Amino acid sequence: MDEHVIIKQYLTFNVGGDDYAINVGNIREVLEFQSVSRVPRMPDYMRGIINLRGSVVPVIDLKTKFDLGQTEKSIDTSVIVTELKIGDDDVVLGLLTDAVNEVVDIDETDIEPTPNIGTTIDSSFIKGMGKKDDKFIIILNINRIFSNSEVRELTTESISEGES
Template identity: 45%
Template sequence: MSVTEINATEQYVTFKLGDACFAVEVSRAREILDFREVTRVPQTPNFMLGVINLRGNVVPVIDMRLKLGMPATERTIDTCIIVMEIRIDGEVLIVGALADSVQEVSEFQSDMIEPPPRIGSRLNTQYLKGMCNVDDQFVIILDIDRIFSAEELSLVQTVGEAALAS
């Protein structure tokens, strides 16, 4: 068997935002928490809900629906926070991502993943790694490191440090 015949398989945590199904690499998801109250931090973007205390560490929480341009939704029993590692400029930041629900851990072979669609210039596909069709439903695979700009992540880090200092 040659190297080109090897079909790599990766694991992804799949989660729902509205009717859409998204996924991030399981290696980037540290843990999944039930929804808990978030302490709002003034003068932050609308997608930044605030911070939570996670075993003595301040973790900023981002509403993924708002960040991806989707409408906000009411919290349900399934609403959860996915604690993720985001890498930018060689630094790892821990961020909580609010999701409507977590589905499961799925394995996708590399040949199952299609490149992001090119649908004109209005759709920002820079934060997509690809899409996968699973049981007649598309799963949108996110490049979690590209969803936030360096400025946004700097703000998230600053807010977390300020909350920790107070």
Template identity: 35%
Template sequence: MSELAVTTASASKAAADEELVHQYLSFILHERRYALDGLCVREIIEYQRTTKVPMANRCVHGVINLRGAVVPVIDLSLRFNHARTQIDRRTCIIIVEVPQPEAPQILGILVDAVSEVLEIAPAQMNPVPAFGNSIRSDFIQAMVHREGDFIILLAIENALAVAEIAALPDGTKALSA
């Protein structure tokens, strides 16, 4: 193969990889960096008081009124079986659209702070380790090494599985109206 053909093939592969770069919103939760696919992020809002929901799973922080729609807010820290998120001036709610088998669901996730938008190519993603994770491995899409630390890319459809969250803390389902 000629040198020109190899160079052209390399340039084509680099261009194809560049097209596959996705944007991820990174955020902080208990001093750890996480990120989620930017395509599922609808908006970021300042923390606002929520209305508690009786008999809800413990990770459901409450609900908010978002332009006339009732949006459940999930304390992601409790969802990961960590301590409750401490509310301060940097705490915010990320409004996401979560793919679900029936229909997409709009949810809010409570986080300590939003960091930045990252551009990540598939080649930068590392597989999920089999052990040693601080959260369930099915909640993790991949891990990315940046600035001397790992960022956990969330598999949002698993981490925020509505059917699982709707189950009561003892595993039973809530009565539907």
């Protein structure tokens, strides 16, 4: 085996019938989806907040964020608790998904660049397309799914709501 090959671990999950993955280094834990406390006047993709061992964690519906509808609660619905780096700050967000699949090893050489489809769609949050068992997995760059202003709005509003 070539010693220069870099294999990384990714948590795979399903949103709207497609497989996605996030580097396990960005994941704190995976929770079964129970319920969230709604926060008024938040963006559509923010489902609410959860109390995670005394900390307020905003929960984002990835299906809504990706313009694919809204995640319906089922036995497989999960929240992936992630940590983002925004400037010098570490921000904790929950990502609501249809189902969490498994942790897989993906060789960096098996990650294709994001295809250029000639449109103005912002795909900067997609690191690339991973291949695993003849299936494509959309590998997300978790730090680019949300703009800095979106994260600040989510975390500031959530925390102030949680304190009242």
